[in-house]
Amino acid sequence: MSTILVIDDSPTVVMHFSGILQGAGYDVATAANGQEGINQIDAGLKPSIILTDLNMPDMDGVAFIKAARRTATTRFTPIIVLSSDTDGRRRDAARAAGASGWLTKPPQPSQLLAVVKQLAPK
Amino acid sequence: MSGDPANAIWNTFFEECEEQLGELEGGLLRLQDGTAEPDCLNAVFRAVHSIKGGAGIFALNPLIRFAHVFETTLSVVRDGKLEMTPDVMTIFIRAADVLADLVRAAREKQPDDPSKTKDIAAQLAALNDGVGAGKKPAVDAVMAPKKPAVIVPPPPPAGPDHVWHIQFTPTPASDATSHEVALLLHELGRLGPMTVVGGPDAAMNHIEGAIEVSPGQLWHIVVRANCGEAALRDVFSFADEEWKLRISQGALEEEASAPEAEPEPEPEPEFEGFEIFAMDPQEPEPEPEPVKLIAGAPPAPEKPAPVSADPVVPEAGAKAAAVSKTIRVDLDRVDRMIDLVGELVINGSMLGQMVGEAGISRAAGVALALRDLDQLTREIQDSVMAIRAQPVRAVFQRMTRLVREVSAQTGKPARLVTEGDNTELDQTVIERIGEPLTHLIRNAVDHGLEDTEGRKAAGKPAEGVIRLRALHRSGRIIMEVSDDGKGLDRARIKAKAVQKGLISADVQLTDSEIDELIFLPGFSTAQVISDVSGRGVGMDVVRRSVQALGGRISISSKPGEGSSFTMSLPLTLAVLDGMVVAAAEQILIVPLTTIIETLKPRAANVHELDGTMQMLALRGNFVPLVDVSLALGFSNKPAEAAQSVALLVETERGVRAALLVDRIIEQRQVVIKSLESNYQAVNCIAAATVLGDGRVALILDVDAIIPAGKPEQLMSRIGSWEDEAA
Structure with missing residues (x-):
């Protein structure tokens, strides 16, 4: 069973995404910011995909991606940035940090699942 | 409320909005008075951004649109392209208020009213345009990726696949048909990778079952599947002739734009808003982190760094930043x-x-x-x-806005200073304290503060200060609202009370007794019912709401220096301070907050009124005497007043009466058990409790047991009590 790590400081968004992913049969782990995400990975979580927001307190998405890329378990894990940010520089920063893809928030449930299915077949 | 997941997300969203609005307002105020922490502007931006993000899930378009404009302007400031002048600050604070209104409107599902947001949205947009930042994509394009609708199923199974083009027109355009289409999309998806090439945008939602079929619309679906035509026709077995089903293999000649069945191993989702970044085999590489502790080390450049030799280095120091761990639990x-x-x-x-x-x-x-x-x-x-x-912080933050609004309405400059924001109080008390607090603060600005000339004449700064304070004191919460205004006009209050027949003209009252008069029902000192404090709501209503929470309110005032209202509130509504009394061998609890005093009545002081009602003469005044055992049907013969104890009580309506009981047992805290939820509502009984010895005792509903009378009459000579007591 694939586990997907969803990182977002908005409980609404976390709940929404978790609902969609769990509905499609994925296990979902959640974190409210990058630091919590890293803590979970350090604690042994091995996500098949990571979906992360960019703008978060404590550790933002770009910092998280950099940290995740320095961690053995998530060095090659697909990390999709989910953001409604329209600033191209943010996208570039995420990409430079090692993000695998970018999905404009909020995605249609079918979009989200399409991307996830493609990257992590159940 | 917890059963429906969609509903749960909806509720979570609005809870989150409240938090974010609090952050937003708090952050803006700190920026305004210069006490902001370095990350403050970012936190403010994030608050608006999060609200927009959540709103996107529910397609709350007015909210999304406004939050987007707001966020854009904030980002311009964050990027240092726009200076945060007091004028800009004022626009931001107003925008925060409007955002809060939009959230509320969305929650209550009110229809969109663009007139309320137009002004401020235009001002925000003008700030953007001023720095040439108006070229951000329109929010509709940002938030609502539209075309084309593509559904990418799991990777195709190995084996020679056929590319099938399926075209049909679902009829009639009904909900039932929509459902059928949803089902067949699902079925087709099981055969192989499927793309909806032509059809409504809503097809993207088919997972949610939310497909809308419009009349005469041609659907075109491409399926790459290792199956024959029969299998496909099978899927459509329920479809009507009317659907004009066409199934063909390979490319359709008129289909130029349809994605051909490219034998690419990895079909990419092709909708807007998604991008898989091209992967350089070398990437991603960790950036060499400069050691931040070394003084003068340059900040890390924000760009991909060359290959590093030590790729797997755990984050140094793993951040000591305390991560606050919270869970949300249903209040039930x-x-x-x-x-x-x-x-x-x-x-x-x-x-x-x-x-x-x-x-x-x-x-x-x-x-x-x-x-x-x-x-x-x-x-x-x-x-x-x-x-x-x-913490009372959330309520206090709302009051900041209130002061701002009332100040604008009345033309009296005023600001709110809060203290003890972190003081904690029962959730229910917090929810219900908002209303009385609103009245007190409106009054403080509207009536408490002098107008600008008045303040100048009194040698005070032009801006009035309203203080809102919360603190713990001996097991209760004290909340204080004070102003630095003119104080109560006692001569006018007394004259008014006489004029309204609340007191007699010759009564001598102390200053604090005069102040207390404003809590009498029907008392309002405003000469003109103003837009702000008017609405026919007086201080008696405030006192009643506070009493309903098991609290008390009092006022103190110094002429020329201001007035201060003090509320004393219980920490929780789950326990109650009660007087345990016996009436006809039954144990009853009388809420302590209603009791003014206890006394032994003399037979000579009990008078019959109309033969139906007993009155107790009490220091020159009459109060109705209620025999509790009779009223509750515990006994059918009246108790001997001389052998009993009388409790002088005041109801939430402001009515005073004496309750006759056999004896007082003790005073204690009791845990409140609802009768409605455990048994059924009983007249004159508010709730029940279980005593230490396991006996059930009923808690008296003081308001219900006292015969309804005209409070004005009953209270007509309030002053004379104190006279004789002195």
């Missing part, structure tokens, strides 16, 4: 737990009583263990109560 669950712990406390004291009655020594092991148990249960009770406790 907490209440259930509070209830159970209440039972536990009662059980514990029953056990203690039994051990005592069994003649066991206090030093015996059982007794000692019991004492430990008692200590533990009380600690549990305190901790559980603490779960319900919330």
Whole structure:
């Protein structure tokens, strides 16, 4: 069973995404910011995909991606940035940090699942 | 409320909005008065951004649109392209208010009213345009990726695939048909990778079952599947002739744009808003982190760095940043737990009583263990109560806005200074304190503060200060609203009370007694019912709402220096301070907040009125005397007043009366048990409780037991009481 790590400081968004992913049969782990995400990975979580927001307190998405890329378990894990940010520089920063893809928030449930299915077949 | 997941997300969203709006307002105010922390502007931006993000899930378009404009302007400031002048600040604070209004409108599902947001949105947009930042994509394009609708199923199974083009027109355009289409999309998806090439945008939603079929619309689906035409026709077996189903293999000649069945191993989702970044085999590479502790080390450049030799280095220091861990729990669950712990406390004291009655020594092991148990249960009770406790900050923050609004309406410059924002109070008390607090603060600005000339003449700064303070004091919460205005005009209050027939003209009253008059029903000092404090709501209503929470309110005032209202509130509504009394051998609890005094009546002071009602002469005044045993039907012969005890009580309506009971037993805290939820509503009884010895005692509803009278008449000579008492 694939586990997907969803990182977002908005409980609404976390709940929404978790609902969609769990509905499609994925296990979902959640974190409210990058630091919590890293803590979970350090604690042994091995996500098949990571979906992360960019703008978060404590550790933002770009910092998280950099940290995740320095961690053995998530060095090659697909990390999709989910953001409604329209600033191209943010996208570039995420990409430079090692993000695998970018999905404009909020995605249609079918979009989200399409991307996830493609990257992590159940 | 918890059953429906969509509903749960909806509720979570608005809870989150409240938090974010609090952050937003708090952050903006800190930026305004210069006490902002370095990350403050970012936090403000994030708050708006999060609201926009959540709103996107529910397609709350007015909210999304406004949040987007707001966020854009904030980002311009964040990027240093726009200076945060006081004018900009004012626009931001107003925008925060408008955002809060939009959130509320969305929650209450009110129709969109663009007139309310137009002004401020235009001002925000003007700020953007001023720095040439208006070229951000329109929010509709940002938030609503539209075309084309593509559904990418799991990777295709190995084997030679055929590319099938399926075209049909679902009819009739009904919900049933929509459902059928949803089903068949699902079925087709099982055969192989499927793309909806032509059809409504809503096809993207088919997972949610939300497809809309419009009349005569041609659907075109491409399926790459290792199956024959028969299998496909099978899927459509339920479809009507009317659907004009066409199934063909390979490319359709008129289909130029349809994605051909490229034998690419990895079909990419092709909708807008998604991008898989091209992967350089070398990437991603960790950036060499400059050691930040070394002074003068340059900041890390924001660009991909060359290959590094030590790729797997855990984050140095793993950030000591404390991550706040919170969970959201349904309030019902907490209440259930509070209830159970209440039972536990009662059980514990029953056990203690039994051990005592069994003649066991206090030093015996059982007794000692019991004492430990008692200590533990009380600690549990305190901790559980603490779960319900919330800081008053959220309410206080709303008041900041209120002062701003009332100040604008009245033309009296004023600001709110809060103190003790972190003081915790029961969630229910917090929810219900907002209304009385709003009245007090409106009054403070509208009536308490002088106008600008008045303040100048009194040598005060032009801006009035309203102070809102919360603190703990001996097991209760004290909340204070004070102003630095003119203080109460006692001569006018007294004249008004006389004019309204509330007191007689010759009564001598002390200053504090005059101040108390403003709490009488029907009293309002405003000469003109103003837009702000008017609405026919007086201080009596405020007093009643505070009393309904088990609290008390008082006022103190100094001419020329201002007035101060002090509310004393219980920490929780789950327990109540009560007077335990006996009436016809039944144990009753009278809420302590309603009792003014207790006395032994003399037979000579009891008078019959119309033969139906007894009145007690009390220091030159008459109050109705209510025989509790009779009123509740515990006995059918009137109690001897001389053998009884009278409790002088005041109801939430402001009516005073004397309750006649057999005797007073003790004063104690009781855990409130609802009768409605455990049994049924009983007239004159507010709730029940279980006493230490396991007996059930009823809590008296003082308001209900006192015969309705005209409060003005009953209170007509309030002053004379104090006279004779003195």
